[in-house]
Amino acid sequence: MVAGQMEEPPVSTLQIDNANVLFPISANEAPIQALQDINLEIESGEFVVALGASGCGKSTLLNLMAGFLAPSSGQIRLNGQFVEGPGADRSVVFQNHALFPWLNVIDNVAFGLKLQGVEVGERLATAGEYLKLLGLEGFEKRPVYELSGGMQQRVGIARALTSDPEILLMDEPLGALDALSREKAQELILSIWKETGKMIFFITHSVEEALFMSSRLIVMSPRPGRITNTFKLNFSRQYFEGEDARMIKASPDFIAMREQVLAIIFGDELAKEGDHV
């Protein structure tokens, strides 16, 4: 199976130390502090979900990890190596999938391997396996613009997986999906996580999604963007043990947790409104 050999996986870590991000506005105004004093360490096998009101810096944090953005101060290291730009060890799944419409489904998935110079037969075989993993068998030759939103997003996930990254960075990947596709995609991502044991950093606006999927939940607050709360969670383990996803989400533990997190986020939103009055 694809990259699934899990006997004693080497421990990888993504480490962020005292990262600050400032966005300058103009010469005579103070810059916006998008992220303040971020300390975060992700180890292999962790599923970290970032949740927070809009403007809390979730996407900025992801861009920092991906290398699309450099911190104003502080550092980011992957397995001890400083992150200085984007690379194949940190694949990104985008909110709007960002597929290439001039390539068909399988060529989109095989794109990363093509960049590495993998010979065509081999890269199509590998891409085909990932398509199978994501339930897209039979769609290999279809143009991506003919697929539904949920299928496009799955192609995007398959594309990110083929380069066998250390960490998968997912920026609200399920935001545009309908409720049913979304729940199916959640379960699919969880099963891929379990199968590959990769680190995942996942951004969402949905509290339920965050609670259900994360092994660690970080709640962020805006102005300045910072991590205010961290929760260790194991609802996904219950799912792996065979419990029904809907039952888990309806359990008293889950609901209590949801209310606790919602209270934090609503508190942030209220504080924001208070500022504007």
Add this chain to the structure above:
Amino acid sequence: MYKQQRVKSGGFFARIMRARPTRPGETYGVPGQGDSLLISAITALILLGGWSLVTGMGWIKPLFMPSPLAVFHTFINTATDGFAGATLLEHAWVSFLRVFGAFSLACIIGIPLGLAMGMSRVARGVFDPPIEFYRPIPPLAYLPLMIIWFGIGNLSKVLLIYLSILAPLALGARAGVRSAAIEQIHAAYSLGATRWQVLRNVILPAAMPEILTSMRIGIGFGWTTLVAAEMVAATHGLGYMVLTASQFLQTDTVIMGIIVIAIIAYVFDMLMRWFERRLVPWKGKM
């Protein structure tokens, strides 16, 4: 009160401006939807009919406007006997070579130039001023300069046409660089792409629709400039044929030449549209 009554009375303008009812099989509100082929065919027939009428009734003298039939006869005569020492095919071939030679040259230089201007601050800084400086100048204005510099042979003619095509092509390719979404570029980099791979595999294909459009616009400029290029010291060519005929008041040859140029340009445009459908079927879909 008065205004309301006017709307109710349903005058011509009120009817034109009113929102139309929904029709089955159509997406409501798409501007200008529906097939216009039949209307175009009717328009062409009416124009041709009007032309036949005004010339056939003798309302306009043949010196100013010969009849369609006369133009057709001229076409046959020029095709077989020739005009000014060469058959129509020879004239057309010479012009074709000039325009498409210049067009190919402009594609080879203009598209990479435009991409470079879109990709690099330095290239943009260097090439933007000269291109923007010469672009709005009519080719006729710098034709004398081209002749002084490059003589009266084919070189100055092809260069003149080439310059008229270069600017729209370079600007189109440059604008096309912006077509790739930043997420697509980021996706490629986070899959390990180099700068060159991003250019080759993301930016170039994303720019293809704009490049093809600018090629269509560019070749149009090429045909427009052809007549100017063949004004001086030409012995063959459609532009030369039209200009010479006009000096002898052979209006039928002038009109015939114009129609031949129009047909060649139109056929090429159809070809380009076909290429567009084949090369960028995804245009506007994502």
